[in-house]
Amino acid sequence: GAGVSQSPSNKVTEKGKDVELRCDPISGHTALYWYRQSLGQGLEFLIYFQGNSAPDKSGLPSDRFSAERTGGSVSTLTIQRTQQEDSAVYLCASSLGRQGAEKLFFGSGTQLSVL
Amino acid sequence: QKEVEQDPGPLSVPEGAIVSLNCTYSNSAFQYFMWYRQYSRKGPELLMYTYSSGNKEDGRFTAQVDKSSKYISLFIRDSQPSDSATYLCAMKETSGSRLTFGEGTQLTVNP
Numbered sequence: 001g002a003g004v005s006q007s008p009s010n011k012v013t014e015k016g017k018d019v020e021l022r023c024d025p026i027s028g029h030t031a032l033y034w035y036r037q038s039l040g041q042g043l044e045f046l047i048y049f050q051g052n053s054a055p056d057k058s059g060l061p062s063d064r065f066s067a068e069r070t071g072g073s074v075s076t077l078t079i080q081r082t083q084q085e086d087s088a089v090y091l092c093a094s095s096l097g098r099q100g101a102e103k104l105f106f107g108s109g110t111q112l113s114v115l
Numbered sequence: 116q117k118e119v120e121q122d123p124g125p126l127s128v129p130e131g132a133i134v135s136l137n138c139t140y141s142n143s144a145f146q147y148f149m150w151y152r153q154y155s156r157k158g159p160e161l162l163m164y165t166y167s168s169g170n171k172e173d174g175r176f177t178a179q180v181d182k183s184s185k186y187i188s189l190f191i192r193d194s195q196p197s198d199s200a201t202y203l204c205a206m207k208e209t210s211g212s213r214l215t216f217g218e219g220t221q222l223t224v225n226p
Contacts (some may be wrong), residue, residue: 004158031212040123042218043159043203056212091158100147100166102207104214106158 002026006092012113015081021077021110025094032075033095033104034067035087036113038088046090050097082114116210118142121204121217130226134191138204138217141185145215148180150189153201153219163189171216194224 005024013019025032034046045059049069060066064082069075080088089111093104121138128134136150146167151159165171168182177190187206199204204217 006208009155033213035216040218042119042121043205043216045213045215050211050212075221093158099210103161103164103211104159108156108158 004092004094004105006107006110008110009108010111010113012115014115015084016081018078018080019082019112021079021090021092021112023075023077023092023094023107025073025075025092026105027073028096029094029105030072030097031095031102032069033093034077035091035093036088037091037109041093043111044093046077079112084114087112087114095109116141117218118215119204119206119217122220123218125221125223127223127225129132129192130194130196131226132224134192134194134198134222134224136189136202136204136220136222138187139185140187140206141213142206142208142215143182145184146209147207148178149205149207150176150178150186151203151205151216153203155200159203160197186208196224196226199223 007022032049035043048056063084064080066078089109091109093106119140131202149164151157152162163178171178175192179188201219203219205214
């Protein structure tokens with residue numbers, strides 16, 4: 001497809017379980033971002049990839065959160081031992097990786113519900 | 116205190132009204148200012164961007180940045196029901212990669 005693809009679109013899990021969220025960026029986009037969107041919080045930055053490296057992972061809220069990107073393309077966000085406060089929409093975005101006013105292209109997100 | 120403050124609304128206006136959406140910010144290093152529009156159950160999409168202070172117009176939309184007041188605005192003229200969405204302001208420093216978003220304002224334009 002032409003856009004950013006995220007899977008699954010919805011994920012319901014039990015507290016304490018691990019979850020993996022996947023992002024397929026637009027082909028040729030070297031930059032990839034993960035954001036989290038909660039009610040009343042707006043979009044919260046989690047991590048940024050340039051190629052396969054993550055020069056900015058300062059937004060990850062705890063060591064239960066990790067992300068990787070392989071082959072400069074697909075990225076996986078992993079949340080271990082999920083907690084109820086992890087419930088949110090997790091959005092992935094990609095861009096050409098240029099300086100300045102980068103246009104980010106967002107996926108439709110994964111709605112995570114932790115019971 | 117958040118770096119970017121935005122009134123979440125909700126804001127409800129009649130069709131044809133002029134809509135004014137605003138954000139304030141505290142980080143004087145922000146140089147790039149953007150507005151994203153997000154429809155329900157979709158990711159945000161870039162609507163407009165402005166570099167430093169000034170105005171930018173695109174059709175029915177006008178973005179304004181006042182760096183001296185740390186205040187940005189988005190105006191929508193002749194609003195349409197299809198403009199009903201959440202509007203998020205976003206800002207970025209010259210160096211660095213991350214966008215810092217406001218909370219978003221939920222707008223409904225009633226026919």
